[in-house]
Amino acid sequence: MQVSQEDARESLAAVKSVSDQTRKVVAASYASGLLILWGLIWVVGFASVHFYPRRAVYIFNTLNVIGFVATVLIFCRWPRKAATKVPASERLFWRICGFWLLLFAYALLWIVLFKPADGMQICTFTCTLAMFGYVVLGLWLGSYFMLWLGLAVTALTFFGHYVLPSYFFLWMSAAGGGALLGTGLYIRVRWR
Amino acid sequence: MSSLVTLDPGEQIDFTYLRDLLKLTDGNLGAHLAKLENIGYIRIEKTFVARKPRTFISATGKGRDAFDAHVAALEQILKGSQE
Numbered sequence: 703m704q705v706s707q708e709d710a711r712e713s714l715a716a717v718k719s720v721s722d723q724t725r726k727v728v729a730a731s732y733a734s735g736l737l738i739l740w741g742l743i744w745v746v747g748f749a750s751v752h753f754y755p756r757r758a759v760y761i762f763n764t765l766n767v768i769g770f771v772a773t774v775l776i777f778c779r780w781p782r783k784a785a786t787k788v789p790a791s792e793r794l795f796w797r798i799c800g801f802w803l804l805l806f807a808y809a810l811l812w813i814v815l816f817k818p819a820d821g822m823q824i825c826t827f828t829c830t831l832a833m834f835g836y837v838v839l840g841l842w843l844g845s846y847f848m849l850w851l852g853l854a855v856t857a858l859t860f861f862g863h864y865v866l867p868s869y870f871f872l873w874m875s876a877a878g879g880g881a882l883l884g885t886g887l888y889i890r891v892r893w894r
Numbered sequence: 895m896s897s898l899v900t901l902d903p904g905e906q907i908d909f910t911y912l913r914d915l916l917k918l919t920d921g922n923l924g925a926h927l928a929k930l931e932n933i934g935y936i937r938i939e940k941t942f943v944a945r946k947p948r949t950f951i952s953a954t955g956k957g958r959d960a961f962d963a964h965v966a967a968l969e970q971i972l973k974g975s976q977e
Contacts, residue, residue, distance in 0.1 A: 710971040717896040717965060720916070724897040724907070727915050786907050786950075 726889075728786050729845050734890040735776050740832075741883025743769045748825075748875035755871075758821055801838055808834045822863065822870050829859045829878060847885065855881050895961045898936060898953035906939060906950035927951060935960060 705713075747765045751758045809831055812818070818827040833852040840849030855878050862873035897915060901907060913923045930936045935957030939950045953961070 705968070705971055707971055707974075710968040714965070714968050714972070717968075720896040721900040723915055724900040727911055728901070728907075731911070786901060786905050786911075 725845060726847075729843070729847060730889045731786070733845075733848065734886045736773065737882050737886025737889065739772050739776070739886075740769060741879050741881070741886055744879030744882060745875050746879075748871045748879060751821075751825075752869070752871035752875065755821070797842060801835075801842065804838050805831065805835055822867065825871070825874065826859055826863045829874065830856050833859070847889070851881065851885050895930070895935065895953065895957060895964075898951060899958055899961045901952070903955070903958070904952065906937075906952040909949035909951060912951060930957065 743765045747762055750761045754761065809827075812827055812831065816823065816827070818824045833856045836848045836852030836855075840846060840852060858877040858881065859874065862870045862877065866873050897912060898907065909923070913920060916923065918926075927936060927938060931938050934954055937952050937954055939952075941948055941950065
């Protein structure tokens with residue numbers, strides 16, 4: 703069978719389109735719930751800390767416990783909702799070990815270089831650490847939205863830290879939490 | 895096949911997600927998959943998740959090789975047009 707150049711071009715475009723769509727559907731099935739959850743926690747938590755700075759530890763301890771329990775619940779429901787299934791393998795085990803090792807190395811480097819001490823520095827540290835996790839996962843899963851979201855929120859965090867120190871927590875609520883929440887909602891609505 | 899090859903080796907996609915992604919009916923997708931399974935390009939696993947039946951599909955090594963060769967052939971045709 704003779705395939706024309708036009709047919710070849712269309713076939714390759716279709717292959718790329720289906721491939722991109724598959725990545726999005728898979729990402730939507732696992733990421734949107736977690737992004738919405740943690741986006742909400744950031745929005746509520748950072749805004750509360752801005753208005754009640756003395757209760758920062760209590761606010762974030764409470765929200766982190768809620769977030770942790772909700773994350774566990776999402777993971778428990780995962781097999782019922784996930785688009786894909788990855789069989790347990792030695793490769794997966796080493797990838798997960800590598801992920802945590804990278805996160806640990808990033809945290810160590812951050813602490814050595816910047817020596818976070820006050821509330822705002824610790825907040826910048828934890829936010830960029832979480833976003834570094836997004837970047838690593840994005841590279842691992844070939845999921846560019848996670849990679850770019852991680853880089854974007856890291857940049858927004860540093861911007862707030864250095865340019866808007868007086869409104870840092872409010873900035874993190876709107877920009878950081880808003881970015882996570884907005885991305886989660888966008889994925890849920892548009893990528894399914 | 896392009897959808898299945900996008901996934902990591904061994905990773906399986908749920909039938910309903912694949913059906914919605916490709917905008918096909920159950921019967922239509924089932925017929926395509928049966929042909930691909932018969933020539934060894936894909937593996938179909940029927941299982942139960944939370945007591946509900948689910949079907950997962952993955953590309954085999956043979957299927958991935960055939961798909962890569964197909965894409966390479968298409969790229970070669972395009973390259974030929976540019977030379």
